[in-house]
Each structure stands twice: as C-alpha cells, then as structure tokens.
Amino acid sequence: MxxxxxxxxxxxxxxxxxxxxxxxxxxxxxxxxxxxxxxxxxxxxxxxxxxxxxxxxxxxxxxxxxxxxxxxxxxxxxxxxxxxxxxxxxxxxxxxxxxxxxxxxxxxxxxxxxxxxxxxxxxxxxxxxxxxxxxxxxxxxxxxxxxxxxxxxxxxxxxxxxxxxxxxxxxxxxxxxxxxxxxxxxxxxxxxxxxxxxxxxxxxxxxxxxxxxxxxxxxxxxxxxxxxxxIPATSVRRRVERIRETALVVQHGGRVLVERRGPGEWWEGLWDFPRSGSAAKGRLLGRVAYSVTHHRVECVVRGCRSTPRFRTGKNRRWVTPAGLAKLAMTAPGRRIAALLKTVAHLW
Ligand code: SF4
CATH class of the missing domain: 1.10.340.30 (Hypothetical protein; domain 2)
Structure with missing residues (x-):
C-alpha cells in the first residue's frame, strides 16, 4: 500500500x-x-x-x-x-x-x-x-x-x-x-x-x-x-463555467407563477421564476445573464399562458406584478421581474 x-x-x-x-x-x-x-x-x-x-x-x-x-x-x-x-x-x-x-x-x-x-x-x-x-x-x-x-x-x-x-x-x-x-x-x-x-x-x-x-x-x-x-504570490485562477438555462414566466389571470429555491440551491429560500430544460417552448421575452461564484449563466426567458393547474403552497405561488415587488427574490428573478415591466402584453 x-x-x-x-x-x-x-x-x-x-x-x-x-x-x-x-x-x-x-x-x-x-x-x-x-x-x-x-x-x-x-x-x-x-x-x-x-x-x-x-x-x-x-x-x-x-x-x-x-x-x-x-x-x-x-x-x-x-x-x-x-x-x-x-x-x-x-x-x-x-x-x-x-x-x-x-x-x-x-x-x-x-x-x-x-x-x-x-x-x-x-x-x-x-x-x-x-x-x-x-x-x-x-x-x-x-x-x-x-x-x-x-x-x-x-x-x-x-x-x-x-x-x-x-x-x-x-x-x-x-x-x-x-x-x-x-x-x-x-x-x-x-x-x-x-x-x-x-x-x-x-x-x-x-x-x-x-x-x-x-x-x-x-x-x-x-x-x-x-x-x-x-507578495502575496498569485495562484492559478479557477476557470469560469458557462451554463444555459430557461426561465418560464407562466401567466394566468394577470398573475405569474413563482417558486421558492430549495435547500442546496443558489439563493436558497428566495423566490424566482421556474426553470425548465433548454428545449422549453414559449414566447421569447428576453435574456438575462448573471454570474454566481465561478459560473456565468445565460438565461433565456420565455412566457406561456396556463391554467392554474400547478399545486401551490408554501414554496409555490401565483402573484401579481405588485406582489413580486414585495417578495424576497433572487438576483436573476428580480431582473426577470424588471424585464416583464417592458413586456406590456403580459398583463
Ligand atoms: S505594509 Fe504594505 S503598504 Fe506598508 S510598507 Fe508594507 S507593503 Fe507597503
């Protein structure tokens, strides 16, 4: 050995x-x-x-x-x-x-x-x-x-x-x-x-x-x-990892769906729009790019209409635009919420 x-x-x-x-x-x-x-x-x-x-x-x-x-x-x-x-x-x-x-x-x-x-x-x-x-x-x-x-x-x-x-x-x-x-x-x-x-x-x-x-x-x-x-001596910097994701703005009756980030996720406990696989369908609303630790994330934001079939509760809610302002949101969630203000047809 x-x-x-x-x-x-x-x-x-x-x-x-x-x-x-x-x-x-x-x-x-x-x-x-x-x-x-x-x-x-x-x-x-x-x-x-x-x-x-x-x-x-x-x-x-x-x-x-x-x-x-x-x-x-x-x-x-x-x-x-x-x-x-x-x-x-x-x-x-x-x-x-x-x-x-x-x-x-x-x-x-x-x-x-x-x-x-x-x-x-x-x-x-x-x-x-x-x-x-x-x-x-x-x-x-x-x-x-x-x-x-x-x-x-x-x-x-x-x-x-x-x-x-x-x-x-x-x-x-x-x-x-x-x-x-x-x-x-x-x-x-x-x-x-x-x-x-x-x-x-x-x-x-x-x-x-x-x-x-x-x-x-x-x-x-x-x-x-x-x-x-x-002094101090410099060490090798960690490489930036690029990630792509899709955020979904699911709308129903003038409200949008938000979810709370779960344990172990970035921004645990804060609210955000649901994420989906990159093949998700829906109308393109815009793009948001952000950095977390050594990751650079490019997030495509898509909108879709829905019946309120999602089970809501402590960690998932339908909220109005005014309600978004009162929630503790993740940094990208807040930027998506700002983006929605520029997309008038949503509301
Ligand atoms: S402590 Fe820093 S600023 Fe002060 S003499 Fe040393 S290297 Fe220069």
Whole structure:
C-alpha cells in the first residue's frame, strides 16, 4: 500500500516588532468612518461582520443601516419572520448568511438570555459564526485579544512578514492565522484588528500599495527587501463555467407563477421564476445573464399562458406584478421581474 508523504511546510517567517503603536496612531487619524463603528455594540458588530463576509464595505453601509433600523437588537431579529429578514437582505447576496444570522439570533435569545457570548469559542457555536467573525466580535465588541484574518489583513500580514507563498492553501491560511495571533496586542485588540483591515483597504492595496504613506514601512519586510510586487504570490485562477438555462414566466389571470429555491440551491429560500430544460417552448421575452461564484449563466426567458393547474403552497405561488415587488427574490428573478415591466402584453 502506498502511503502519501506529507511534505513539511517551512515555518512562517518571523514578524517585525513594534507594529501596534504606529498602526494605532495611523488608525486614529485615517481609519474609515463606518456606521457600525460609531456605536460598536456586540449586536451591531455581529450584523456588520456577517454582512462583510462576502460583500464590499461600500455596499454594506446602506444595507447595514436599513437592517439595524428594522431590527435594532437581537430580540427584534429573533422575533422577525424569515421572509422579512430575507427581504431586507435582498441585494446583498449569499442569503445563507441571513438565514444563519436569523437562526443564531433565536439561539442567542433562547440559550444566552439575549446577550451574545463574549468568547470566540462560544461565539463559534452559533450558526454562521466562523473563526473570522468570532474573532471580530470578540475583539471589537468585547476587547478580547483574538486575531482576525480577512482579505485585507491577510495581505498586510504577508507583506509585513515577507511571506512568499500563495495564500489560498490551507497551510498558508494556518500560517497567516498564527502570524495574526502573534501580532494582536493585549491592549486595544479590536482597534488593532480594524486598523490592519483599514490599512489593507486604504494603503496596502493589492496593486500599487502606497508604501511611502504607510505607518509600517520601516518594519515591513516586503518593502525593505523590494518584494512588494510579488507578495502575496498569485495562484492559478479557477476557470469560469458557462451554463444555459430557461426561465418560464407562466401567466394566468394577470398573475405569474413563482417558486421558492430549495435547500442546496443558489439563493436558497428566495423566490424566482421556474426553470425548465433548454428545449422549453414559449414566447421569447428576453435574456438575462448573471454570474454566481465561478459560473456565468445565460438565461433565456420565455412566457406561456396556463391554467392554474400547478399545486401551490408554501414554496409555490401565483402573484401579481405588485406582489413580486414585495417578495424576497433572487438576483436573476428580480431582473426577470424588471424585464416583464417592458413586456406590456403580459398583463
Ligand atoms: S510598507 Fe507597503 S507593503 Fe508594507 S505594509 Fe506598508 S503598504 Fe504594505
């Protein structure tokens, strides 16, 4: 029997010292003014960090304010209906985050008296809270010296330490977490973590970092050894897969049929027009193209009239055009709904 040999990885390089002071001073004058930072209560930090998991900061701003206005605390979120939560999440994508946030709010109320646990370890027992989010909540909301690693801080840490390996392997990921844990100070860990992320977003950018404006330039190994352009190392990008599909706009009596996406599907729990095989018949209404993860989907939209023979229920409904606006819909579903407004003969 062949035994796979595990290649030992070289240890991560030593980190420069004296990073916290200059970084925190820079953060005090140049850090980003973000709505969740103005009053960093645990609930607000948690919501913002879940939104930031796969979405850009600028996009999160507006959604965050809308969300915490509708659900100002964990009890309000726990008491909400899931459809209402998804409706407010619409446009942010990755809806699993919203469902898990909602489920976790119910757990916090049921098991923790409505207060978020303070340690990263207990936070990670809640749905949707992984290592990054737990570290962010513990450090920012509770001042616990936990590290966090996300796209911006990962790049800063790799450059600071002169860490040359591509960062998207489990070994490299583990090494960066170890370095982040070694960097985070006992005092002001939350501010330090936010400062590291801001430095990555504003100064230590992926292309053309502004090293001359960087508070850490003296300590930075990549800068000191002229390797900023090659760190982090790039890895081979995943190929885009093309998919074709047909969406059916089934009409009856001024209403259209919509279905809820099932478990394991993209946009699980959200509403959309039914999909059919590419040979589906019906009048051509238009085309919608969209991207999901590494897929590029070309969707042909066809319309047909029908008797209301479909069995409707929790996951399938006939709705009016006005009713579509009130549903939490998938991104392509929303675009098909917009397309229908231009096809006057439908209604
Ligand atoms: S000196 Fe340049 S490469 Fe190093 S942390 Fe600062 S901006 Fe990034």
């Amino acid at each position: 062949k035994v796979a040999r595990i290649r030992p990885q070289p240890p991560p390089p030593a980190l420069p010292r004296g990073v916290a002071g200059p970084l925190l001073r820079w953060y005090a004058r140049a850090g980003r003014d973000l709505p969740w930072r103005r009053s960093p209560e645990p609930y607000r930090v948690w919501v913002s960090e879940v939104m930031l998991q796969q979405t850009q900061v600028e996009r999160v701003r507006e959604f965050f304010v809308r969300f915490v206005t509708a659900f100002p605390d964990v009890r309000a979120l726990a008491a909400a209906d899931e459809d209402e939560v998804l409706r407010l999440w619409e446009g942010l994508g990755y809806y699993r985050r919203a469902r898990q946030l909602h489920a976790a709010a119910r757990r916090v109320v049921a098991d923790h008296g409505g207060r978020l646990p303070r340690t990263a370890e207990s936070l990670r027992t809640l749905p949707g809270i992984g290592r990054y989010t737990a570290g962010a909540i513990a450090s920012i909301a509770f001042d616990v010296p936990e590290p966090i690693v996300e796209a911006n801080s990962r790049r800063v840490i790799a450059r600071l330490a002169g860490f040359e390996r591509p960062l998207d392997t489990p070994d490299a990921e583990a090494a960066v977490w170890r370095m982040a844990a070694a960097l985070v100070p006992q005092r002001n860990p939350g501010r330090f973590n936010q400062a590291l992320m801001d430095l990555g977003a504003l100064v230590c950018t992926p292309a053309r970092p502004r090293c001359t404006d960087c508070p850490l330039a003296k300590a930075c190994v990549a800068h000191g050894t002229n390797r900023v352009d090659s």
